[in-house]
Amino acid sequence: MRKKRKILIVLIVGFTLAMASLFYFRDKQMIRSNDNPEIRSISIDYKKNGIYGTLDLSNNEISKDLNDRLVFIFNNVKIRNKLLPAIKSHTVLEGDTHITVKVDLDNSSLFVNLHNDSQFSSAQLNDKYYHIVNSERVYKEVYSLLFD
Numbered sequence: 001m002r003k004k005r006k007i008l009i010v011l012i013v014g015f016t017l018a019m020a021s022l023f024y025f026r027d028k029q030m031i032r033s034n035d036n037p038e039i040r041s042i043s044i045d046y047k048k049n050g051i052y053g054t055l056d057l058s059n060n061e062i063s064k065d066l067n068d069r070l071v072f073i074f075n076n077v078k079i080r081n082k083l084l085p086a087i088k089s090h091t092v093l094e095g096d097t098h099i100t101v102k103v104d105l106d107n108s109s110l111f112v113n114l115h116n117d118s119q120f121s122s123a124q125l126n127d128k129y130y131h132i133v134n135s136e137r138v139y140k141e142v143y144s145l146l147f148d
Helices: 002-024 064-075 135-147
Strands: 038-048 051-058 078-081 097-104 109-115 122-125 128-132
Touching: 038 064, 064 097, 064 135, 097 135, 109 135, 128 135
Parallel strands: none
Antiparallel strands: 038 051, 038 097, 078 128, 097 109, 109 122, 122 128
């Protein structure tokens, strides 16, 4: 009798933990169209042939077409809560490209941090960091939009 009760308790606790994990780590849209997203700035850090460089574009240097195309990409991106805190700094190594896009939303700002090494990619909404689902694909789309 006691053994059955212990098994039942373990099953209930396990089920509760599984449901809480599913809820906490569920995917959600990074940007909703009713947020009225607008690209505020783009910052690119890179190191190529031993030379470190930075390229910054403010909103008056970002064309309407580029704004619309980035928003289109970001509208199709899903994010989820992170298990571990985001890596907040790193050294730009040879061949690295780190792209940060600041997106103004109706009631907040979103920073989209994309890196050719996906462990450094994240989305920051207010003070909370999120994992970007398929961040490699998002990085490639944004990179080719900016550099091709």
